[in-house]
Amino acid sequence: MIKIENPTAAAYLEGIDYTRWARAHFPGIRYNIMTTNIAESFNALARHARKLPVVMLIEFLRSTLQKWFYTRRNIADTCTHPLTPWAEEKLANHIHKSANMIVKPITVDRYEVYSSGRSVAIVNLATKECSCKKFQLSQIACVHVAAIARFQNLSNCYPWVNKYYSTEYWKAVYREAVEPLGDPSEWVQPEDIRIVNPPQMQQRRSGRPSERNRRPSEGEEICQIECSRCHQKGHTRLVCKNPLSAATTSSSGLGLSERI
Structure with a gap:
């Protein structure tokens, strides 16, 4: 494709x-993570805070983490299921889809599972692998494993779900609290503290700085603006100082006379 x-x-x-x-x-x-854009998401969160002084920016990040940990710790404490709500919903969906599947045992640990489309999947419970690849990729019992659990008259599929989806691990992530820094007047400052001066900044361009500038990816072609006066890239006609050629001048004059 x-x-x-x-x-x-x-x-x-x-x-x-x-x-x-x-x-x-x-x-x-x-697991089920397709991208690594957590840094981009965090940058979007701190887009306005990045304009603040460094100390205020750090305090914004610290207070944000404090709020996140508190909220998610309370949500995790109210969970009564062995798995997280996301994993429980995923597993319930797999169990629902496996209702009409046919299971044929091969050995104690290996099974042959037929779906409604007559496609066949081979499952190995000992190695936690399925020929559909979803079992080993997500570490959650796929629809074929759910069908085997029903074939064995089991009440759930929890033995074939990775422990990292458990509520116990979910609670452990947010168990520690993000403590506040307190009043600055009460901070204990070391005697050998080193004063770091701000770096020497080059002369900044006039106007408001852009909030959407980013570093281009490797191999990415950057689209530059083109001047409608001299047709060169990198500037607009408002700031153009390039001399015009005779052909450009005559064509511009001809166009003006025609319009008149």
């Missing part, structure tokens, strides 16, 4: 190896 839409992108992805971008071929365990 990628080759049809963009052959160049397909050739690039094949060249860097499937383990770099395909979750099914990734050697580690990413």
Whole structure:
């Protein structure tokens, strides 16, 4: 599908190896996380706070974490299920989809599971693997494992869900509190404290600084603005100081006379 839409992108992805971008071929365990954009999300949260002085910015980040930990700690404490609400909903959805599946045992740990479309999946409960790959990738019992649990007359699929989805681990993440710093007048300052002066800043461009500037990705082509007067990139006609060629001047004059 990628080759049809963009052959160049397909050739690039094949060249860097499937383990770099395909979750099914990734050697580690990413659970159900597809991206690593937590840094971008945090930057968006602190977009306005980044304009503040450094001490106020740090206090904003600390107070935000304090609020997050308090809120999520209370939510985790009210959870009465063995798994987190997200994992419970995911597992319930798998159990619902496995209602009409047919299970045929191969050995004590290996099973053959037929879905409604007659597709076959081989499940190994000992190694926690399924030929659909979803079991080992997400570490949550897939629909085929749910069908096996029903075949064995089990009441739940908890033994085949990773412990990191448990409520116990969820509570442990937010068990510690983020403490406030208190009044600055009560802080204990060391005698050998070193004063760090602000860095020497270059002359800043006039106008309000942009809030959307970012570093371009590797290989990314940056689209530059083009001057409508001299047709060179990097500036607009409002600040253009380049001399115009005779052809440009004559064409501009001709266009003006025609309009008149």
